Amino acid sequence: NAGVTQTPKFQVLKTGQSMTLQCAQDMNHEYMSWYRQDPGMGLRLIHYSVGAGITDQGEVPNGYNVSRSTTEDFPLRLLSAAPSQTSVYFCASSLSGGIGYTFGSGTRLTVV
Amino acid sequence: DQQVKQNSPSLSVQEGRISILNCDYTNSMFDYFLWYKKYPAEGPTFLISISSIKDKNEDGRFTVFLNKSAKHLSLHIVPSQPGDSAVYFCAAVKRGSGNTGKLIFGQGTTLQVKP
Numbered sequence: 001n002a003g004v005t006q007t008p009k010f011q012v013l014k015t016g017q018s019m020t021l022q023c024a025q026d027m028n029h030e031y032m033s034w035y036r037q038d039p040g041m042g043l044r045l046i047h048y049s050v051g052a053g054i055t056d057q058g059e060v061p062n063g064y065n066v067s068r069s070t071t072e073d074f075p076l077r078l079l080s081a082a083p084s085q086t087s088v089y090f091c092a093s094s095l096s097g098g099i100g101y102t103f104g105s106g107t108r109l110t111v112v
Numbered sequence: 113d114q115q116v117k118q119n120s121p122s123l124s125v126q127e128g129r130i131s132i133l134n135c136d137y138t139n140s141m142f143d144y145f146l147w148y149k150k151y152p153a154e155g156p157t158f159l160i161s162i163s164s165i166k167d168k169n170e171d172g173r174f175t176v177f178l179n180k181s182a183k184h185l186s187l188h189i190v191p192s193q194p195g196d197s198a199v200y201f202c203a204a205v206k207r208g209s210g211n212t213g214k215l216i217f218g219q220g221t222t223l224q225v226k227p
Contacts, residue, residue, distance in 0.1 A: 056214075059216070
């Protein structure tokens with residue numbers, strides 16, 4: 001039982017490049033979310049999903065896209081990376097939504 | 113607008129004493145509150161939670177208190193241990209009908225427990 005798996009663990013991008021942060025869970029959880037962690041800002045919700053085919057915006061969605069074609073996967077796409085997107089990104093999943101969220105170990109992204 | 117606020121960025125306590133971490137929220141629709149603990153280079157892990165129909169929940173050394181009228185909750189750790197040193201995040205969600213699982217976090221409080 002791997003839980004929530006995020007790849008890659010580290011990434012350096014140049015301004016303007018695009019990339020996809022991968023998130024996969026093997027717990028058959030319906031609810032999945034993406035957060036970014038920045039000093040002094042805590043964990044801010046980027047996008048979330050209540051099931052396959054259903055996504056919605058969180059607190060800081062600009063510059064990010066998501067899709068949920070399967071229950072297991074919830075990739076986060078950066079369309080055109082900016083230095084302001086330098087952060088640590090966490091994916092999380094939950095069976096019942098809001099409680100019992102399990103987090104991945106994070107992706108540390110640097111945009112230069 | 114920050115819906116969940118932790119106004120103390122850091123807290124330092126002596127081993128064996130009580131640690132009290134505070135959290136305020138503004139959205140009265142929130143009906144479930146959680147505390148997560150985070151060590152460096154790891155993802156947050158769930159610690160303890162409380163429903164809005166209760167005012168206290170206890171789990172071993174950890175107790176969460178909820179004051180709905182003040183929109184305030186606190187986490188008490190007694191006794192504090194050096195292994196408790198971590199960042200603690202308060203979080204809130206609206207459950208019930210239309211549950212979106214939209215979990216909103218505060219800024220976090222870094223707890224240091226000195227031996």
